[in-house]
Amino acid sequence: MAAVESLVEKTALESPNPHDVTPLLDQTPVPSIHRMEEEGVAITWKNLEVTTDAGRPLLRNVNGIALPGMMTALMGASGAGKTTLLNTLLARNTKGLNIKGEILVNGQKIGKGVTEVSSYVQQEDIFVGTLTVGEHLYMQANMRLPNDWTAREKKERVDAVTRDMLLENSVGSRIGVPGVSKGISGGELKRLAFATEILADPPVLFADEPTTGLDSHMAMIVTKRMESLSGDQGKTIVCTIHQPASEIFELFDRILFLAGGRTAFFGTPPEAVSFFAKCGYGMADHTNPADHYIKQIAILPGYEEECKKKCTYICDRFAESALNKRMDDEMVEFSQKRPLEQINKVGWCTLFAMLAMRYGKDNLRKSSMIRAKLVQKVFMGLFIGLLYLQTNNRSQDGINNLKGVLFYFCSELTYSTIFAIQTYMPGDFPLLAREYHDGVYPVSAYMCAKIASYLMIFSIDGAVMITIAYWMVGLPSVGRFFLTLFICLLVEISAGSMGIAICSMAPSYAVAVSITGPLLTVLSLSGGLFTNVDAMPGWISWVQYISWFRYGYESLVVTQFVDPMYHSVPCNQTSCLNNGAEVIQSLHFSESNLHGNLFIMFVYSIIVYAMGYCALVWRVLASR
Numbered sequence: 175m176a177a178v179e180s181l182v183e184k185t186a187l188e189s190p191n192p193h194d195v196t197p198l199l200d201q202t203p204v205p206s207i208h209r210m211e212e213e214g215v216a217i218t219w220k221n222l223e224v225t226t227d228a229g230r231p232l233l234r235n236v237n238g239i240a241l242p243g244m245m246t247a248l249m250g251a252s253g254a255g256k257t258t259l260l261n262t263l264l265a266r267n268t269k270g271l272n273i274k275g276e277i278l279v280n281g282q283k284i285g286k287g288v289t290e291v292s293s294y295v296q297q298e299d300i301f302v303g304t305l306t307v308g309e310h311l312y313m314q315a316n317m318r319l320p321n322d323w324t325a326r327e328k329k330e331r332v333d334a335v336t337r338d339m340l341l342e343n344s345v346g347s348r349i350g351v352p353g354v355s356k357g358i359s360g361g362e363l364k365r366l367a368f369a370t371e372i373l374a375d376p377p378v379l380f381a382d383e384p385t386t387g388l389d390s391h392m393a394m395i396v397t398k399r400m401e402s403l404s405g406d407q408g409k410t411i412v413c414t415i416h417q418p419a420s421e422i423f424e425l426f427d428r429i430l431f432l433a434g435g436r437t438a439f440f441g442t443p444p445e446a447v448s449f450f451a452k453c454g455y456g457m458a459d460h461t462n463p464a465d466h467y468i469k470q471i472a473i474l475p476g477y478e479e480e481c482k483k484k485c486t487y488i489c490d491r492f493a494e495s496a497l498n499k500r501m502d503d504e505m506v507e508f509s510q511k512r513p514l515e516q517i518n519k520v521g522w523c524t525l526f527a528m529l530a531m532r533y534g535k536d537n538l539r540k541s542s543m544i545r546a547k548l549v550q551k552v553f554m555g556l557f558i559g560l561l562y563l564q565t566n567n568r569s570q571d572g573i574n575n576l577k578g579v580l581f582y583f584c585s586e587l588t589y590s591t592i593f594a595i596q597t598y599m600p601g602d603f604p605l606l607a608r609e610y611h612d613g614v615y616p617v618s619a620y621m622c623a624k625i626a627s628y629l630m631i632f633s634i635d636g637a638v639m640i641t642i643a644y645w646m647v648g649l650p651s652v653g654r655f656f657l658t659l660f661i662c663l664l665v666e667i668s669a670g671s672m673g674i675a676i677c678s679m680a681p682s683y684a685v686a687v688s689i690t691g692p693l694l695t696v697l698s699l700s701g702g703l704f705t706n707v708d709a710m711p712g713w714i715s716w717v718q719y720i721s722w723f724r725y726g727y728e729s730l731v732v733t734q735f736v737d738p739m740y741h742s743v744p745c746n747q748t749s750c751l752n753n754g755a756e757v758i759q760s761l762h763f764s765e766s767n768l769h770g771n772l773f774i775m776f777v778y779s780i781i782v783y784a785m786g787y788c789a790l791v792w793r794v795l796a797s798r
């Protein structure tokens with residue numbers, strides 16, 4: 175508190191001299207610091223007003239310009255509106271906000287099309303942590319660089335970016351997930367995020383707090399890289415930055431200070447020194463300039479009124495300054511329409527192949543997904559095999575056992591598939607939404623890749639369990655074995671479609687699991703073993719038709735009980751099932767339904783996948 179008080183004493187309550195009319199503030203022209211670039215992209219924003227739905231103003235009449243070959247920093251105290259301005263320029267995360275004003279990209283109003291000419295390094299680094307740096311860049315290069323580039327050209331681009339971002343020594347390292355699995359360092363993560371975004375060589379790069387969480391050395395490296403992208407490669411760079419060190423502050427070509435949603439300053443770092451000095455808030459020697467200026471325009475707890483007055487004073491002085499006039503002139507100049515080159519798009523099949531490779535590798539490297547499930551399936555196969563060892567004999571007990579085994583096949587394949595999908599898939603959403611809005615791939619490519627990657631592993635481990643249990647139980651013939659495998663595969667595909675659809679619709683893992691539990695109970699109860707499917711009350715009997723348990727179980731029962739060994743079954747009880755046909759009848763199943771069931775499960779999966787896809791598209795679009 176003492177520190178706050180002394181700060182307020184020294185700054186907030188210090189009265190500036192209102193008669194101090196200086197060249198900077200009295201419209202004396204200041205030198206222009208740019209030249210009209212032939213290439214590159216200029217972004218201008220004029221009279222930006224952003225208010226919440228509740229009417230709270232977040233940005234008030236903010237103007238500015240970001241030019242090719244320059245690095246522009248948006249600075250201000252916490253809550254000043256930096257991220258709001260960045261999001262507004264990018265047309266991202268603007269739900270619940272009303273935006274007025276004009277944003278021009280090379281003189282053109284392109285709205286969300288800004289994504290087509292820019293990349294965005296977001297504050298939070300999100301990657302698929304099981305991949306290595308090299309694998310990630312390889313896949314990203316294939317998803318972001320045009321199809322007509324050769325593999326060699328793409329590799330050369332990856333190598334160049336890897337060198338540029340000082341990632342050569344990390345190429346073989348796993349990326350990892352901070353706090354979950356060990357991987358590359360925070361600085362490497364940030365440089366990897368930059369490497370990913372500059373692969374396609376976009377003319378504009380936005381970055382939100384690129385140095386947050388990095389030590390000063392790493393922050394310097396990252397800022398130097400941005401400087402070389404703008405200075406050497408002519409890119410337009412706009413970033414928000416939180417109280418940078420003096421050396422970093424000096425690297426920026428332009429600084430936009432925001433105070434309470436208004437423009438407090440726009441100019442070069444040396445111009446900031448003289449502007450704030452002329453306002454009466456000069457900086458003592460050996461002070462961090464960013465720290466100092468941000469303190470002048472911060473709203474300090476307990477001194478809100480004084481601080482607001484001071485911010486208003488500084489913003490008003492800037493509004494009438496020659497710096498503001500220069501900005502207006504530049505905005506007029508750069509509002510002229512100039513051509514815009516869009517980043518090339520990549521073909522759907524390439525995107526699908528890269529995503530399938532990404533998620534396939536991810537699945538294979540998740541020990542709980544592959545090894546644990548495989549061990550579980552081997553164990554369950556052996557357990558069922560031992561429990562019902564050679565139990566498939568022509569007896570009444572054998573019939574009961576076989577009915578149990580077949581229903582267990584449906585249950586085990588369903589539960590393990592759905593819950594494995596639900597453990598991991600909800601975690602994909604932030605990366606999917608980000609990459610979709612970055613224009614990297616459509617939701618359809620993600621959805622198909624995800625389905626392909628899951629089908630591969632679930633088919634294998636399901637087949638392992640069925641193979642072990644089938645022969646141990648003593649079920650008949652190679653032909654029936656393969657038909658059983660095929661039916662089980664369709665059961666898994668149906669269950670997988672429901673798992674993926676629920677994850678696509680539900681906003682979180684918790685919601686997905688809460689929906690799935692009761693749903694599976696309902697579907698399994700109406701599957702035919704526990705309920706007489708013909709005798710279900712009319713108002714609820716429709717449930718069996720959305721239950722793959724019903725189609726799968728009926729198909730498995732028919733496959734086994736039409737076998738010649740069930741043509742007659744000995745009876746030593748009062749009430750018996752004398753043959754396979756009677757078993758099928760007793761369950762109210764029909765032999766003639768077999769092929770129809772297989773077809774229905776196939777179509778069912780496609781319909782449920784399509785429903786999941788629509789829900790996912792809706793959620794992704796709503797997340798912009």
Ligand SMILES: Nc1ncnc2c1ncn2[C@@H]1O[C@H](COP(=O)(O)OP(=O)(O)OP(=O)(O)O)[C@@H](O)[C@H]1O
Pocket residue numbers: 226232250251252253254255256257258259268269270271416
């Ligand atoms: N969608 C929104 N709805 C309501 N208020 C919002 C919304 N977005 C931002 N705000 C509010 O606008 C103000 C400015 O937020 P913003 O995130 O732009 O600040 P900032 O300068 O980036 O701060 P920080 O450095 O702390 O990230 C904050 O008070 C924030 O609560």
